[in-house]
Amino acid sequence: MRTINIGMFGLGVVGCGVVNILRNNGDLIRSRLGADVVLAKAVTAHPRKARSVSLDGIAVSDNPDTILDDPRIDIVVELVGGTKAAKDIVLRAMDAGKPVVTANKALLAEEARAVFGKAYEKNLPLGLEASVAGGIPILRSLKEGLASEHILEISGIVNGTCNYILSKMTSEGAAFDDVLAEAQRLGYAETDPTFDVQGFDSAHKLAILVNLAYGTMVPYKDIYCEGISHITPMDIAYADQMGYVIKLLAIGKLVDGRVEARVHPTLVAADHLLSQVHGVFNAVYITGDNVDATMSYGRGAGAAPTGSAVVGDIMDISRRLLSGQKGGLPPLSVMADRLRDLPVVPIHDIDSEYYLRFQVLDRVGVLARMTTVLGNNNISIQSMFQPSTADHPSDPVQVVLITHNARERNVLKSLEEIKTMDFVAGSPQLIRIEKLID
Ligand SMILES: NC(=O)c1ccc[n+]([C@@H]2O[C@H](COP(=O)([O-])OP(=O)(O)OC[C@H]3O[C@@H](n4cnc5c(N)ncnc54)[C@H](OP(=O)(O)O)[C@@H]3O)[C@@H](O)[C@H]2O)c1
Structure with missing residues (x-):
C-alpha cells in the first residue's frame, strides 16, 4: 500500500486536531484512499512544548528545512497563522513542487496575489477548505458542486x-x-x-x-x-x-x-x-x-471541525497524487487566463434599505423635518416606529425609520444634516438591511 507523507507546520489548536483525526480515523482514511496518510514530520516554534496529543512517531523540530528540503514529503500543511512566516513556508513549499494545505485565511486574503499566483504558476493544488467556516465544506461546494x-x-x-x-x-x-x-x-x-x-x-x-x-x-x-x-x-x-x-x-x-x-x-x-x-x-x-x-x-472553528476540513483537503490532494495528476482544480476556480481584476464597490456607492434610529426631543414637527431632509436626498420611508413617548418634555425619545432602497452616500449626507438639528439628542444609528433572495 502506498504512503502519502505529510509535513506539517504548527502544532497548535488546529495542528493537534489534525494529529487526532489522522490517528483516530486512520483506518477509515486508508479504506477511502487506498493509501496510508502519515504525518511524518512537524515543525513548530517550540518543539519541546507539551501538547494535548501524543506526537509518537512524528519527527518534530523547529527547522523548516527538515520538511521543505525533504523530497519524501508529499504534501505540506501550514497551520502557523499570520502572514509572514506562513507566507515563506507556503511559497517555498510550492517552489519545491509540493502541494499545500492551509487554514490561514489572513494569508489567503491579504497575500492572495502571491499565494494563488504561485499555485497557478506551479500548477499545484492548494487546499484551503479550513480557511472559511471551519468544518463546513463550503469552498468545495463553490468550486465543485x-x-x-x-x-x-x-x-x-x-x-x-x-x-x-x-x-x-x-x-x-x-x-x-x-x-x-x-x-x-x-x-x-x-x-x-x-x-x-x-x-x-x-x-x-x-x-x-x-x-x-x-x-x-x-x-x-x-x-x-x-x-x-x-x-x-x-x-x-x-x-x-x-x-x-x-x-x-x-x-x-x-x-x-x-x-x-x-x-x-x-x-x-x-x-x-x-x-x-x-x-x-x-x-x-x-x-x-x-x-x-x-x-x-x-x-466554523475548533480543533476537530477545522482539523476535519484540513484532513479532507489532504485526502483530496492525495487522490490526485495517487492517480498521477499533477495539478488540481484551478485554485480560484477559473483558468489562469480567465482571472480578472474586478473593482470593489465603495460602501457609499451601494444601494440598500436602512434601519435608522434617531434620538430626538419629542417636539411637534420633528418627524416632518427629518423626513424632509431624507426626501430631499432621494430617500423614501418604508415604515416608522416610535417605541416610547417621553415622560418629561426634555427627555429624548427614539424614532426608528426603515427606508426603501437608497444610495448609501445619500443616507450619510442626510444623517450629517439631521445631526446638526436642534432637536437631535444623540448620534443616529445606521444598520443596513439585506433583502436576501429566498
Ligand atoms: N483555531 C481555529 O478554530 C481555527 C479555525 C479556522 C482556521 N484557523 C486557522 O488555522 C491556523 C492555525 O490556528 P491555530 O488556532 O491552530 O493557532 P495556534 O493554536 O496559535 O497555533 C499556531 C501554531 O503555530 C506554531 N508556530 C508559530 N510560529 C511558527 C513558525 N514560525 N514556524 C512553525 N510553527 C510556528 C505555534 O508553535 P508552538 O505551539 O510551538 O508555540 C503553534 O503550534 C491559523 O491560520 C488560523 O487562522 C484556526
Missing part, C-alpha cells in the same frame, strides 16, 4: 464569536460588553477580541469567498468592514418588533461588473434561514442562477 453556476449572492455568518455575542444579546437582552466578557470566560472569544468583533476575521473569509466565486483577487483593504460593538440591546429589540434579527453578515455579489464585498451588522428578516443560525454556529447562504438558494451550516 456549484461549478456551473453564476453566483448571484453570498451571505455568510462566518464568525462564531460575533454570532455567539449577537445571539446572546438577542435571547437575553444583554449588553455587548457583558456578553463579550462571558464569551471570553467560556473560551468563545479571544483575550483580545478586536479581530473578531471588528469584523476583520469575517472580511478575510469574505475575500476568499468572492475571489473563488468570481475568479478574481480583490484587494483585501477594499473590503468594507464594520464590527458589532456599536449594536445595542435597544436596536436588537426594535429590530425584533419590526420583524428582523441582527446578524454580522459577510456579503458578496457581482453588480454591473463590480464586486460588492462588505462585512457589517445587518437586519435579516426574522423568518429567513440565516436568522435561525444561533450561537457559535456558522452558515453560508449562496444563490446561483440555476441552483437558486443553498445554505451550508455547521461549526
Whole structure:
C-alpha cells in the first residue's frame, strides 16, 4: 500500500486536531484512499512544548528545512497563522513542487496575489477548505458542486464569536460588553477580541469567498468592514418588533461588473434561514442562477471541525497524487487566463434599505423635518416606529425609520444634516438591511 507523507507546520489548536483525526480515523482514511496518510514530520516554534496529543512517531523540530528540503514529503500543511512566516513556508513549499494545505485565511486574503499566483504558476493544488467556516465544506461546494453556476449572492455568518455575542444579546437582552466578557470566560472569544468583533476575521473569509466565486483577487483593504460593538440591546429589540434579527453578515455579489464585498451588522428578516443560525454556529447562504438558494451550516472553528476540513483537503490532494495528476482544480476556480481584476464597490456607492434610529426631543414637527431632509436626498420611508413617548418634555425619545432602497452616500449626507438639528439628542444609528433572495 502506498504512503502519502505529510509535513506539517504548527502544532497548535488546529495542528493537534489534525494529529487526532489522522490517528483516530486512520483506518477509515486508508479504506477511502487506498493509501496510508502519515504525518511524518512537524515543525513548530517550540518543539519541546507539551501538547494535548501524543506526537509518537512524528519527527518534530523547529527547522523548516527538515520538511521543505525533504523530497519524501508529499504534501505540506501550514497551520502557523499570520502572514509572514506562513507566507515563506507556503511559497517555498510550492517552489519545491509540493502541494499545500492551509487554514490561514489572513494569508489567503491579504497575500492572495502571491499565494494563488504561485499555485497557478506551479500548477499545484492548494487546499484551503479550513480557511472559511471551519468544518463546513463550503469552498468545495463553490468550486465543485456549484461549478456551473453564476453566483448571484453570498451571505455568510462566518464568525462564531460575533454570532455567539449577537445571539446572546438577542435571547437575553444583554449588553455587548457583558456578553463579550462571558464569551471570553467560556473560551468563545479571544483575550483580545478586536479581530473578531471588528469584523476583520469575517472580511478575510469574505475575500476568499468572492475571489473563488468570481475568479478574481480583490484587494483585501477594499473590503468594507464594520464590527458589532456599536449594536445595542435597544436596536436588537426594535429590530425584533419590526420583524428582523441582527446578524454580522459577510456579503458578496457581482453588480454591473463590480464586486460588492462588505462585512457589517445587518437586519435579516426574522423568518429567513440565516436568522435561525444561533450561537457559535456558522452558515453560508449562496444563490446561483440555476441552483437558486443553498445554505451550508455547521461549526466554523475548533480543533476537530477545522482539523476535519484540513484532513479532507489532504485526502483530496492525495487522490490526485495517487492517480498521477499533477495539478488540481484551478485554485480560484477559473483558468489562469480567465482571472480578472474586478473593482470593489465603495460602501457609499451601494444601494440598500436602512434601519435608522434617531434620538430626538419629542417636539411637534420633528418627524416632518427629518423626513424632509431624507426626501430631499432621494430617500423614501418604508415604515416608522416610535417605541416610547417621553415622560418629561426634555427627555429624548427614539424614532426608528426603515427606508426603501437608497444610495448609501445619500443616507450619510442626510444623517450629517439631521445631526446638526436642534432637536437631535444623540448620534443616529445606521444598520443596513439585506433583502436576501429566498
Ligand atoms: N483555531 C481555529 O478554530 C481555527 C479555525 C479556522 C482556521 N484557523 C486557522 O488555522 C491556523 C492555525 O490556528 P491555530 O488556532 O491552530 O493557532 P495556534 O493554536 O496559535 O497555533 C499556531 C501554531 O503555530 C506554531 N508556530 C508559530 N510560529 C511558527 C513558525 N514560525 N514556524 C512553525 N510553527 C510556528 C505555534 O508553535 P508552538 O505551539 O510551538 O508555540 C503553534 O503550534 C491559523 O491560520 C488560523 O487562522 C484556526
